[in-house]
């Protein structure tokens with residue numbers, strides 16, 4: 001059984017159809033990429049997976065649970081790093097991680113997490129004083145502190161310089177290697193190519209292609225995933 005299964009998901013905001021019959025599955029242990037044009041319905045889909053929005057149609061199973069009816073159970077087993085996570089500027093890094101750890105029945109060891117994310121030297125720093133890369137590492141720590149089976153990372157490396165981005169990629173690979181399944185929402189094709197075992201390409205509320213980066217390149221007759229993406233999403237431009 002897949003770890004996550006979405007079938008025929010639909011969601012509209014008033015008259016605007018944001019998600020229009022989306023289906024995909026994520027297998028245990030993979031890094032699955034959700035790629036798509038702006039406004040394609042990625043965030044809405046993720047919010048439905050987390051039980052933050054109630055779908056208008058279709059079914060969702062995450063770890064065998066229904067996000068709407070089993071939201072509390074799901075929240076304990078899924079770690080989330082959402083776009084632009086904001087914390088109070090004066091909260092110190094260790095305090096933030098300890099606070100989030102207190103929400104979970106079986107949290108990770110805070111010191112182990114600080115070491116793993118290379119945050120030990122910043123443990124006493126205020127969140128507001130950190131660099132963009134350091135803030136991202138804290139947000140990944142917060143996504144992992146509950147020892148999740150699934151980590152959802154949304155626009156993880158937006159705003160990071162190429163060094164910090166590569167460092168973050170190594171961290172995400174480490175998360176996968178530790179046995180956590182990862183769903184990664186990204187606009188960066190190089191990131192998807194490097195990290196993702198499989199991806200789904202969203203366009204205008206639909207999934208227009210699913211497969212490994214190699215399969216997508218071959219299907220589009222393209223030499224890079226970037227070219228494949230442009231070709232797969234061209235029809236709605």
Ligand SMILES: Nc1ncnc2c1ncn2[C@@H]1O[C@H](COP(=O)(O)OP(=O)(O)OP(=O)(O)O)[C@@H](O)[C@H]1O
Nearest residue numbers: 013016017018036037038039040041042043044045
């Ligand atoms: N709360 C809302 N109310 C009304 N419309 C919304 C709302 N949230 C999203 N939308 C619309 O739904 C569509 C899908 O938005 P969504 O944020 O899911 O896309 P996305 O793929 O995450 O986009 P991006 O890559 O730009 O973050 C867009 O047309 C957006 O304008």
